[in-house]
Amino acid sequence: MSKSEQTRQRVADVALRMFREVGFEKTTMRAIASEAGVSVGNAYYYFASKDELVQELYRQVQDEHAALAEKALTEQSAAGRTDLASRLKATLHTGLDVMAPYHRFGADFIATAIRPTSAVNPFSSDSAEAREASLAIFKKTVEGAKPQAPKKLRSDLPELLWLGYMGITLFWVYDTSEGQRRTRRLVDGAAPLMARGLQLARIPGVGKIIDEVLDLSRSVRK
Template identity: 55%
Template sequence: MAGQQLDSKSEQTKALVLETALRMFRSKGFAKTTMRAIATEAGVSLGSAYYYFASKDELVLELYRESVAEQRAAASKALDGVSGLSDRLKVALRAGVDALTPYHGFGGTFISSALPPQSATNPFGEASSQAREDAVGIFSEVIDGAKVPQFLRAELPELLWLAYMGVVLFWVYDRSENQRRTRTLIDGAAPLIAKLIAFSRLPVVKPLVEEALALKAKVRS
């Protein structure tokens, strides 16, 4: 019982530090917010803050992972009963933007810190890779309920995630109210992407797509 109480208190403290960091990032900006200031605002010792999160970047990575989980939960629920790749893709993209909305004030920093370049020296490489896999998994759910060319099915979730990251980049710089322009982009891009995927099965197009996939694999190796 005592161990459970300690675990519960530990989780509450971790959540408090995370919530405080988000609030301060939004109000003061990422660069002007220090770990010491977060600890002071949260009412915990600096050592306690560092116990849960080694740096501000690790805090942001955890926030990103939470946003991915929120996106996946919302998308999974909204996808139920939705057919057609265009509509299913639109659901996932909208869920992603909705989940990211609280971080728009420091969107550029949020994305760059949450998804740092993968390298042997990156201390968060494993965690960031897992976050990316979870995000790509959302688009696996998207195509599970849609008709897509079989030769493209294995690569499509990651390709759709890359398209989503393009939308996210647009969202970072979107200053329209409630990022209205980003949502307009999603509504127009989803059916266009679905049409391009449908065209990929055509005999004149398929070899070009296969060549592009081979190039993608070569670049990643």
């Protein structure tokens, strides 16, 4: 590893550790630089802004989620539990597991991420790669499920679930209950309800409405 890469890595490591330990706002660029043994300007040579350090954090959280979810899904399959509700629970709970150390400061990260101009914004094109990776987890969750979801929903489902996951994350940020158990309960309750709700798509009257909802959702996404 070149000296340049080492410096970059050291800055990133220090930043992420400090984010975890003292939070986003209290971690100043000066503190990061000093702790990493470089000047402020040098930290900026590698990361154009504090936001870019958050981006680094997201990447790491996401990689970890992908690995943990994959592992949990595989174990469940081996044990014969292949229903969508169980798989969804596994994916959502592992997501919460990975984010847990950052809960105290989650709000700051969300505030950063939500700006359309932010590179970390989950809907922006800058983070397309990260979003695809996250979507892939939900694709895997849905595709490996038996019985499969109703055909008409299958293709849109991962994206809708991912959107739901964003909502759950928002809920989690505001969840001050101990260990965020209310969010855990939400996941445990919502996963089976969603799985069962999907079956309703087979009832004629419901199916028609769902078609229209999907049409609208597609047209509005352009």
